[in-house]
Amino acid sequence: MKNSKKFFSKIAVMMIGVLFILSSSGCTASKDTDTIKIGASFALTGNVSVYGIAARNGVELAIKEYEETGGKLDKKIEFIVEDNKGSEVDAANAFNKLVDREKIDVFIGSDISGTTLTIAELAAEKKIPMITPTATALPVTEKGDNVFRACYIDSFQGGMMGKFAATELQAKTATILYNFGSDYSEGIASTFEEVFQENGGTIVGKESYTNDDKDFKSILTNVKAQNPDVLFIPDYYEMVALIARQVHEVGIQSILLGVDGWDGVIDQTNDFPEAVEGAYFANHYATDDPKPEIQNFVNNYKEVYGEVPNALAALGYDAGKIILEALEKAGTTEPEAVINALKTTNVDYVTGHIEFDEKRNPIKSISVIKLEQVNGKLQQKAYTTIEP
Known part of the structure; x- marks a missing residue:
């Protein structure tokens, strides 16, 4: 009986060894080196x-x-x-x-x-x-x-648009309308404010909303009273389209400014191009660049x-x-x-x-796009390039 136990123990060890080799070779084989x-x-x-x-x-x-x-x-x-x-x-x-x-x-x-x-x-x-x-x-x-x-990173594009507003557009005043609770929107808003002021501009208002908001009329009434040269809206295109329509309805005359999240706003506003016509936004490239x-x-x-x-x-x-x-x-x-x-x-x-750079973020330029209406349809036009 003792010999029998020893025999089966040896068999068990051998089987475990074989299974280990097979499983190991299976792992190696699953990685196709070609x-x-x-x-x-x-x-x-x-x-x-x-x-x-x-x-x-x-x-x-x-x-x-x-x-x-x-x-x-x-x-x-x-x-x-x-x-x-x-x-x-x-x-x-x-x-x-x-x-x-x-x-x-x-x-x-x-x-x-x-x-x-x-x-x-x-x-x-x-x-x-x-x-x-x-x-x-x-x-x-x-x-x-x-x-x-x-x-590029959020802070970079926010700062560059602040510089663009103050130096290229010669804006003296700005209102920032941002999405409260969005790291993307809040981060960009912060650096826009900092750089716009560094370049001689004045922030006359900061208004916020949330992702759940649909009616912005009361907020935009405040913006209209502030009468800024530019209204900066750092958010994604779906929300921007919704806000921009109401900006137009309220009668705000400020130039609208945005960031890369605006890419796609044309598809949301082609039935009402006046909502974003004449707006500028930062982007990563321009399709009409020659x-x-x-x-x-x-x-x-x-x-x-x-x-x-x-x-x-x-x-x-x-x-x-x-x-x-x-x-x-x-x-x-x-x-x-x-x-x-x-x-x-x-x-x-x-x-x-x-x-x-040392943080593995790219050092690169920003394209500024202008939204123009051509034959009743919105188009993105390369406006300028801002170097880092």
Whole structure:
């Protein structure tokens, strides 16, 4: 009986060993060394899907062009995208799936700051090289030295629009109308106020609202009484369109100013173009910029997706190119090598010349767009470029 027990014990140990070897080899085999896996997560459905779809398309186009022109990477590129619906919970689940199940090498995303912050924390823990095309909140890249962004940060665009209002438009007074509780809106409002005053302007009013508000008439009555030269509204296009209609109805004559969240406002106001006609907003690029690299991108995007690319698409495209060039430069998918290659980025892209500061934020210019009505339809026109 004792010998029998010893025999079965030996068999059990051998079986455990075999299972360990098989499971280990299975893990190794699941990582296809002939394939580079680029993971991404965007809001492809939900309230901010206009951002996520455009950013996804931009990345997809960059990869498509890279493969068609015979990039230097000797491996197949697999682009794996998950829909996070604009939800932080879904964003975390999507990222974990990409890392744990798909075994991605690098990550691109997300689109808005809330979901990107959630993902950045996880990416820092797992040391996955990551770049967000469009999340502008300052803390995003503070999560880890593996986290980069292709867009400028909130404080930068707020300050640049404050400078633009005071120096280019010669505005003496401004009212700020911001979304209380939104880190994006509050952060931009703060730096606009600071820089506008530094350049000789006076803030004659600060009014706030919340995401739940629909009627702004009482707030706008205050703004009308303040009679500012410019009315600065740092928020996303859906809310801006709603406010701008009521600004026009109340009879406010101030010049409207905005930021990159306005990209998409034309689609919301084409039935009432007077609401935002003559407004200016900061953006990452202008579709009518004559530079060859910009027009090539615009034309290629239109050919593939049947529409003019917005700034989110351009940033997605640039983020894709940045990642591909870093992988080329690194010559490996080893995380530290890719991260170090990303840090040395110094190239002209569609949204401008990009190199990274010590916080892995890009040092780049801002395009100012003017909304003009042409034959009864709103159009975005390149107005000027503000250098950092």
